[in-house]
Amino acid sequence: MNAAIIRNGRVIDPANNRDEVIDLAIVDGRIAERSEVRGQTSEVEEIDASGLIVAPGLIDVHVHLREPGFGHKETIESGARAAAAGGFTTIVCMPNTSPVADSPATIAWIKDRAAETACVNVLPTGAISKNIAGEELAPIGSLAQAGVVAITDDGRCIQNHELMRRAVEYARMVGLPVLDHCQDYNLVGNGVMHEGYWSTLLGLPGWPAAGEEAIVMRNILLAELCTHHIHCQHVTSAGSVRLIREARARGIKISGEVCPHHIALTDEALQNFDTNYKMNPPLRAQADVDALLEGVADGTLSILASDHAPHADFEKEVEFDAAPFGIIGLETELGLFLDLLVHKHRKIDILRLIEMYTLEPAKLLGLEAGTLSVGAAADITLIDPDLEWTVKIDKFESASRNSPFDGWTLKGRAVRTIVRGKTVWKL
Amino acid sequence: MNKSKQSSPSAAVPIMDAEAIRRALRRIAHEIVERNPDLRSVVLAGIPSRGDEIGRRIAGFIAEIEKIEVDVGVIDVAMHRDDVGTRAQLPIVKASQLPTPLEGRTVIIVDDVLFTGRTVRAAIDAIGSFGRPARIQLATLIDRGHRELPIRADYVGKNLPTAANEKIRVRLDQTDGEPDAVWLEKQ
């Protein structure tokens, strides 16, 4: 029997309303009663968690693992290692691979690959439309059977509202939540940064907030029409937060997610054309940052995620227009959110933060995860909430280095990641 | 540039005062008149920032002596230096102006201190882009030796042998806001 005891940690388990300093027992990869380990004296791994938080393994619902097809940016194996180093035991990967994850065969490939090489749990999503081209429905039912946890065209966004409506209705039939990257291509045009003072100054085409809000509005209407849940990924604008808040107040099944860079930075960061600040959706103005913080504080935005988007150096180190959008995030997101949401701006307490990384994503995707209930898989993250550390990108596990946070000092970090009872990473 | 009214740089020895400078330039004016019977073909081309002031003063003396207004111009040598890209400080360029055509004329380069000769070489180069004068002469207030090129002055206010690491400081009322003087700074 494989056993371990995590001693003296502050166990925070939102699903079970637990917040207490207590030992946690693990037997054969599952959370066990303390009593089950009492008999064993030898062969019990002792893990000292004094001063640490013992949380259910964190879940990141928005990660780009790039395989199949773009292995030079990241692989499932390296992405999983990055997740573990960030404190995540479960990651949900996006379908904009090559080929696109729009067929059961590709899903099977991803699952096999993950089973072979990934040290954390990898849950695939399937595409809404074939080839994420936004024209025809992908075989959503077969994708559900193949084991996707949600459907999304992330990377792209379905523009034809009629098609989206039918997709949402179909997804309801098979019980799959719909995740949407909210971007109206006509309003956005070839925008590369937030449309505002800085885009005017720099002469770069703007990506107006209305381009996101128009699709958030579309999704609210369809969530109501189809009585099915639509989740808005990486919300960035004050207008989007307001729309989601009002819709939720009316009981609409809509939710929103926020990424750390949209809180940590504003569009001012782009004034030197550094492509490490080029993301989609873009960094916005301070007023939008403030609205996102409020949205997290009052529960309008219920999910935290990274939108981990690795790109090779030679791809990012080009002139601004030519650079691909996105930054890596798995290894910095927890530190950034702890530092900004809990410590600096005090918008939520650590319990809520852990809830947003465990219970909320589990609810969204209908996962049996995110709890420390007895019998649950022993996916556990140990966090030191006050540890000050400096981000050193060249020491990261990810295969890519495209991050603007190198050298940042953050307060709070995962120190140990346990998947099915086995430590897959420790500081 | 020393804009204060403080008269002497540190550890400096006065070599010429205002009166000495005046007499030297007056004598140079006489020498120019003597050697150049056709004064109307003469152009006094001063090198900024003090050479052109000196050139103006010499022209003034010639006007007193001979009642003839000699042409006065400016040659900026900064663009013609042979050491662009190797100096820590970029030489500031100013506009040049010389009467053209220069054929048949005598251009007298006027500078305050003749040292290595490189400034004068650059001035000769600059003149060349304006045209081809009949002859070029050189007038300098101070000749301090240490030539690095085969250049010599035709008219010298004062010969002053110096050590290479010593500094000559010329101060003129119009360009420096200080009383006219020549200082030698010993190291």
Add this chain to the structure above:
Amino acid sequence: MDFSKRAAKCEGRRDRKPVSASRRNQHARRVRYPAMNWNRKDLLGLRELSADEINFILETADAFKQVGTREIKKVPALRGKTLVNFFVEPSTRTRISFELAAFRLSADVINLSASTSSLTKGETLKDTARNLEALHADILVLRHSSAGAPQFLAQRLKASVINAGDGAHEHPTQALLDLYTIREKRGKIAGLHVVIVGDILFSRVARSNIFGLVKLGARVTLVGPTTLVPREFEKLGVAVSHEIDNVLPEADVVNLLRIQHERQRKEYFPGLSEYTALFGLTKGRARLLKPDCLIMHPGPINRGVEIDSDVADGAQSVILDQVTNGLAVRMAVLYLCGGIST
């Protein structure tokens, strides 16, 4: 005759009366010898320059303007230096201006366009530039459709990078020659009312001009359709108007931008004839101008669109002076950036 007076005129002063000996001395004292030192190897834009630095470039340009009047229009200031005109976005006029400026400074010039470079074979901009540097190119003049491209290269190369236009971001030498022309004709910049008309949103000429004019104390009004001149520009310290007839009588300078109706602009305004009717500098509108108001245009002119053909050739137009001054300004910029030791 005192030719030093003519030299002083080149330096922007309007001293026309004959000068007596005593006044000659006073005049010499007024001549400015700027003490500042130039220490930038690149010219990427006017946004990061101080007012002093901009004035220093303009004063340096005074000196180089004179070279164009010599018999031999050449000085050895950049002798032995190699300048590469890398025009990824094509241009004839600006490229020729830089090429001529380089020749007059005795530099060696290579011209590279997107089609003659290896960019068409997929080589990245960075690799292309590094290859040029390996051939000891000293100065890279870059025009690119991507904003920030000159900055990108400047950070990675030891060579000097001069921005000849990057996307809609900046075109510093154009704004500098515009400033130079205004200063030459009106004696100053501060306090003048400069009106810029046209497609401001997509114009790098507009942006650089805005930065330079505001820094030097001019009052700037932008005029054009709301779609091309959004109110957001007011945050840059300028006024915005969509009614040209109200603004023209108060202008000291009118700078007309070229208006194009290509595919990307079709959503922004309906067509050239409507633009001309609403914003073109027609003969009638030109009559609204003050008699000493300058008419400027970066070129090439669309006769009959943003400006009436006769007005473009009229007495108030300084369009050709801009071209001449462009050469002097570019010589100054190449001298300053290319001349410092790195």
